[in-house]
Amino acid sequence: MHTVVVMKHCVVITTLIAVTAAPVCAAKLSGPAxxxxxxxxxxxxxxxxLSGIDAPETDQICLDVHGQKWACGIKARDELIKHSNGQLWDCHTTGVDQYGRSLGNCFIAGEDVSAWMVRSGWALSLGRYTHSYDIYEVVASNAYAGLWSGAFIAPWDWRHRNKATIIVGASSVPTNAQELLLGPDLLSDPPSPECLIKGTVDGKGKRVYHLPGQLSYGQINVTKKPDERWLCSEAEAEATGWRKAAR
Structure with missing residues (x-):
């Protein structure tokens, strides 16, 4: 087995994106990711x-330097896959979020992965909670790297977007950016052929995902409610709090 887990100590914390405090044991994990x-x-x-940063959701759409829509969330994921390239990760976890994920600072060959994501323009610093990565966001913005090459919505705003949501960019934001990124039909089609899973919120507020072929799949229009979205894999769905529909 590649992974080594060393339990260090237990603490009670409130995580930066969790809604409750819970006793959590800090740990070190190493292995391929x-x-x-x-x-x-x-x-x-x-x-x-990954702690201290926020990357776009896989269904998030941004605008490129020419004002054209592109699947920036998938690109951010794929760039992280490329950067990882099968190497070993070393992670130090200190808590959990509301979806049960461990919160951790991770390193590849000694390099802070969160810092790399922000510096490369594929994530933003969570400056509301920590300023550890703010300087890397400035570097990315000045270099027009990644998301900063055009215009986009901050990931935390994307999840709760509405007509008043702010659109940002390193140089300029197209005059029709709100129409393009906040229009009702933006995600009428999946952002990628691989992202065919539909996530919806039921009457009890529970996140439920539906696979192609399930009875209720065709009845769901992911543009109807802000909480509905496209998901690219069952692993992604389950990691972010969605549970498979019974039928």
Whole structure:
């Protein structure tokens, strides 16, 4: 087995994106990682949410330098996969988020992965909670790297977007950016042929995902409600709090 887990000590914390405090044992994990999205990896059976940053969701759409739409969330995930390239990760976890993912600072060959994501323009610093990566965001913005090459919505705003959501960019934001990124038909089609899973919120507020072929799949229009979205894999769905529909 590649992974080594060393339990260090237990603490009670409130995580930066969790809604409750819970007793959590800090740990060190090492091994090859499967990248689930721009925020989440899995080492063996432990899902880890990278601390201090926020990357776009896999269904997030941005605008490029020419004002054209592109699947920036998938690109952020794929760039992290490319950067990982089968290398060993070393992660230090100190808590869990509301979806049960461990929160951790991770390194590849001694390099802080969160710092690399922000510096490369594929994630933003969570400056509301920590300023550890703010300087890397400035570097990315000045270099027009990644998301900063055009215009986009901050990931935390994307998840709760509405007509008043702010669109940002390193140089300029197209005059029709709101129409393009906040229009009702933006995600009428999946952002990629691989992202065919539909996530919806039921009457009890529970996140439920539906696979192609399930009875209720065709009845779901992911543009109807802000909480509905496309998902690219069952692993991604389950890592972010979605549970499979019964039928």
């Amino acid at each position: 499967r990248v689930i999205d721009g925020n989440t990896i899995e080492i063996e059976q432990t899902k880890i949410r």
